[in-house]
Amino acid sequence: MKTLQTLQTLKTLTVIKIGGNVIDSEVALTRFLGDLSILDRSESQWILVHGGGKIATDLAKRLGVEAQMVDGRRITDAAMLEIVTMVYGGLVNKRVVAGLQAKGVNALGLTGADGNIITAHKRKHPTTDYGFVGDIDTVNTAQIRALLDAGFSPILSPLTHDTFGTMLNTNADTIAAALACALAMSGERNVRLVYCFEKKGVLRNVDNEHSTIPTLSAIEIEYLRVSGAVAKGMLPKLDNALDALRSGVETVHICHSDEILSVLQGEQCGTKITL
Amino acid sequence: MKTLQTLQTLKTLTVIKIGGNVIDSEVALTRFLGDLSILDRSESQWILVHGGGKIATDLAKRLGVEAQMVDGRRITDAAMLEIVTMVYGGLVNKRVVAGLQAKGVNALGLTGADGNIITAHKRKHPTTDYGFVGDIDTVNTAQIRALLDAGFSPILSPLTHDTFGTMLNTNADTIAAALACALAMSGERNVRLVYCFEKKGVLRNVDNEHSTIPTLSAIEIEYLRVSGAVAKGMLPKLDNALDALRSGVETVHICHSDEILSVLQGEQCGTKITL
Secondary structure: OOOOHHHOOOOOEEEEEEOHHHHHOHHHHHHHHHHHHHHHOOOOEEEEEEOOOOHHHHHHHHOOOOOEEEOOEEEEOHHHHHHHHHHHHHHHHHHHHHHHHHOOOOEEEEOOOHHHOEEEEEOOOOOOOOEOEEEEEEEOHHHHHHHHHOOOEEEEOOEEEOOOOOEEEOOHHHHHHHHHHHHHHOOOOOEEEEEEEOOOOOEOOOOOOOOEOOEEOHHHHHHHHHHOOOOOOHHHHHHHHHHHHHOOOOEEEEEEHHHHHHHHOOOOOOEEEOO | OOOOHHHOOOOOEEEEEEOHHHHHOHHHHHHHHHHHHHHHOOOOEEEEEEOOOOHHHHHHHHOOOOOEEEOOEEEEOHHHHHHHHHHHHHHHHHHHHHHHHOOOOOEEEEOOOHHHOEEEEEOOOOOOOOEOEEEEEEEOHHHHHHHHHOOOEEEEOOEEEOOOOOEEEOOHHHHHHHHHHHHHHOOOOOEEEEEEEOOOOOEOOOOOOOOEOOEEEHHHHHHHHHHOOOOOOHHHHHHHHHHHHHOOOOEEEEEEHHHHHHHHOOOOOOEEEEO
């Protein structure tokens, strides 16, 4: 159990992304929200970005809406956009917000449309029509800062908007990286980015939980990419991590959701990404 | 078409409730959001509370979840709570927020859980178990004021929370009245409450759109209640209106969603409620 005292030294703005598998597990999510409430009582400010989990896919199935995936990205037609707006922006976001409020955290749920925080455009791709999938154009750091200064802890769902009235489905890893980049570039000091998920970090052997790679540099990531020695779904996360570091984000970690406080205290756990 | 200039004289905080039937009509909703964007450019501040519309009932039907009603209130079991959280907090709220952002309004969507803005408890009733229906305990006016001062236009969905992690389904009319009451009692000057829906006001004859009653006092409302000469669904709205006036809310109007700007300019339309 981490104590408040051990976290007092933190004076950073931390962007934390929590993966869909953690959202899907009541035990893991409850523990994670408890840890966030300890972090909240430190001097550190943070923003949480949550993934979607399986609920949207399950709901789509129940409604007879077919969920298509290309390269790990969901194809979002109009029916699927309604589903993800409901599930990510409604059900999941409010589960996290209400859960945090119950622990004394002044959480406030957002999509990119709320406060115009993240604008995007429909993905342009030469061969695939991704539908209502949004690639990020702008992150409105002034609005995020206004919410933080007013004492709110922002909880972002993986949704953006096109500024013409349409919501867009945007990958949560990418949102977290874009937020961290934009905040670092806008002059925020000590921006950290932490990807929390159900594994202990980037694993040498995806079947061995004890094979966490403690640090990964850009060159090593390039080697992993070429050799194919890393889980395919991990590569976009690693690319996001490198983008963040190149934009001035101080540190990027990939870790288990149970280890968020340890990582933020500088303990050796998870995978630290370096340039 | 109302102009910006004609609204410059307003210096009030207006709580506006938009009914579910307006939410269900794309034409009516688009027009209403356009009017709100004009209001937004005046000096007046406002908060919008939206109803749910038929989408939740339709979704429940598609999912095989039975929607039960008692005295015009939805019985909210766990499955229905998930549906209203998705539909009200996700789909409808983000439709309104993205629609307003497209018109240049810095809308920010909320439930009662976000920023702990409205807390409630599960309704206690001697004979009926309403399930996850929330009766309001507190309205956190300081948090609402913080959002308004930071330049956001709050858009509230008809959801509250119990502060123990559970969302609750709460009538939008009641939320609007509770907000207006709490803001007036916290010392906000000139709080107005406007109920906008698909009819021109309180009608003498529900089948005759030209039978709008221009003003209704508490005594006249009592007469209507006893004589049964008013649509049953209107009575809780009228009771909410009287509560608001008794708490110091300056004016309460019930009007057509197309007439929001006219009402706020003091034109004779809709029904004005008085003590």
